[in-house]
């Protein structure tokens with residue numbers, strides 16, 4: 001028997017997976033270019049529906065639930081697997097980052113959080129109210145609203161959460177990146193002024209918008225806290241995918257959302273498409289000005 005192995009140059013090197021932002025300890029990798037994310041039932045329900053929705057090309061492939069060390073995980077494609085030392089950006093979409101349900105619960109049973117108070121004063125010691133200062137704690141919804149107005153979430157309907165460059169540097173210090181000029185600067189730095197990459201991203205976002213406007217899944221879900229993951233590498237390859245459906249919840253039929261109308265409590269609008277429109281406009285202006 002002859003043992004054959006391919007010549008070294010044809011063996012594809014897989015870049016190791018890296019997490020840009022999000023909860024620490026939520027992910028594990030496997031050897032097949034797949035990722036395990038701690039099981040969340042609502043996320044599983046979304047993935048199951050997305051696999052037969054028109055949005056399928058814009059989300060990681062989903063392979064069901066798996067167990068490791070007695071913990072359940074949702075198994076999905078590692079979107080970085082086909083890239084060579086990728087640059088990665090996580091942008092949280094929408095004008096609201098907490099569910100209406102969370103607001104209701106916070107009113108019925110307020111649970112002020114000390115960790116969020118600490119995170120708040122680390123950024124702005126003046127931000128807490130007198131009452132919050134006395135309690136040394138803030139409600140989660142209050143913290144989330146504060147984060148929205150401090151960043152571009154409230155004014156543009158999306159915000160940059162983190163950027164990891166191909167040289168390994170990682171920046172998650174975007175809490176105060178709010179106005180258009182600051183967003184543009186961060187985007188220019190992310191693509192290293194490569195207009196071909198920027199054009200690919202603009203086209204991919206336009207394709208995504210076309211599909212979102214027709215998707216049955218999207219119409220029927222409040223999409224909160226979900227991100228777009230931007231990935232490109234030195235070969236010029238670039239892609240964008242929707243990730244994180246932990247707070248994407250179904251509307252009660254026949255209710256639907258347009259994802260552009262301003263949020264008024266009770267209407268459950270999330271501002272996702274409003275944010276995407278703004279994102280596309282920003283990229284278009286950047287390309288015109290070059």
Ligand SMILES: Nc1ncnc2c1ncn2[C@@H]1O[C@H](COP(=O)(O)OP(=O)(O)OP(=O)(O)O)[C@@H](O)[C@H]1O
Pocket residue numbers: 018019020021022023024026035060076077078079080088090225227229243244245246
């Ligand atoms: N399918 C994927 N392929 C590659 N990287 C991924 C994938 N899903 C998530 N990631 C990485 O993990 C990070 C966190 O992902 P995600 O938002 O799903 O986690 P989370 O813990 O639910 O976050 P949050 O704190 O916003 O709730 C992303 O920024 C990205 O770097």
Ligand SMILES: O=P(O)(O)O[C@@H]1[C@H](O)[C@H](O)[C@@H](OP(=O)(O)O)[C@H](OP(=O)(O)O)[C@H]1O
Pocket residue numbers: 097119140144147225246247
């Ligand atoms: O980015 P920050 O400022 O660190 O704040 C976190 C961020 O808003 C996460 O999206 C949120 O998790 P969810 O989206 O799952 O609500 C988390 O809440 P948590 O601490 O309750 O997990 C916050 O602490």
